[in-house]
Amino acid sequence: MQMNTKNHQIIIDDITVEVVKKDIKNLNLSFSHPTGRVHVSAPLRINDNAIRLFIVSKIHWIKKHQSKFDNQERQSEREFISDESHYYFGKRYLLNVIYHDSKPKVEIRNKTHIDLYVRLGSNQLQRQKVMTEWYRYQLKEQVPNLIDKWKYIVGVEINDWSVKKMKTRWGSCNRKNKRIWLNLELSKKPIHCLEFIIVHELTHLLERHHNEHFKSLMDGFMPNWRLYKEELNRFILPCND
Numbered sequence: 519m520q521m522n523t524k525n526h527q528i529i530i531d532d533i534t535v536e537v538v539k540k541d542i543k544n545l546n547l548s549f550s551h552p553t554g555r556v557h558v559s560a561p562l563r564i565n566d567n568a569i570r571l572f573i574v575s576k577i578h579w580i581k582k583h584q585s586k587f588d589n590q591e592r593q594s595e596r597e598f599i600s601d602e603s604h605y606y607f608g609k610r611y612l613l614n615v616i617y618h619d620s621k622p623k624v625e626i627r628n629k630t631h632i633d634l635y636v637r638l639g640s641n642q643l644q645r646q647k648v649m650t651e652w653y654r655y656q657l658k659e660q661v662p663n664l665i666d667k668w669k670y671i672v673g674v675e676i677n678d679w680s681v682k683k684m685k686t687r688w689g690s691c692n693r694k695n696k697r698i699w700l701n702l703e704l705s706k707k708p709i710h711c712l713e714f715i716i717v718h719e720l721t722h723l724l725e726r727h728h729n730e731h732f733k734s735l736m737d738g739f740m741p742n743w744r745l746y747k748e749e750l751n752r753f754i755l756p757c758n759d
């Protein structure tokens with residue numbers, strides 16, 4: 519039986535729960551905004567097993583709340599101001615805007631914050647531009663290794679690839695030029711989503727259409743592709759940038 523009064527985390531089903539033990543009588547579940555983190559405050563004498571069971575009993579409610587939260591996030595237009603939440607490879611971060619008299623830059627801090635350094639007096643568009651270029655750079659950093667890995671598995675060669683903003687597609691493939699395009703928004707999704715799109719586009723070099731042949735090829739290359747597809751389809755592509 520633990521008598522731990524420190525904060526610790528319990529992870530269940532991809533949900534990270536911050537647990538705080540206090541001198542209270544009942545277990546309490548709450549969300550923090552705008553991060554959407556899940557917190558449980560628990561009586562001092564309760565053990566982790568009981569806390570786990572409590573979380574599991576609420577899992578449906580937690581997921582419902584989180585997806586509602588995600589929807590709100592998706593619909594709100596970003597202003598690129600402090601305390602706004604922004605996604606980076608599938609994780610939510612709080613933006614912290616720092617105005618300085620030097621070159622703009624972006625840094626991840628403590629796995630929780632994105633520090634956006636911009637020039638004094640920068641407006642929304644200028645802040646957005648710094649973020650966009652950072653996302654583009656980060657996405658481009660990930661792509662070469664993934665393409666190298668998957669072109670051998672799929673058994674194709676490509677001549678070129680690029681990242682661009684696309685409004686309706688996560689990726690596209692030009693079979694004639696053997697070139698693939700990747701949507702810049704993939705920098706905000708979990709890395710396996712980027713990987714799935716790369717495999718999908720490479721597979722188009724073997725099969726043009728989304729037919730049974732295409733699906734069976736995908737099954738062979740990446741057995742979980744349907745899960746990743748579903749995950750991406752839950753996101754609505756933004757049309758404001």
Ligand SMILES: [Zn+2]
Nearest residue numbers: 718719722728
């Ligand atoms: Zn396709």
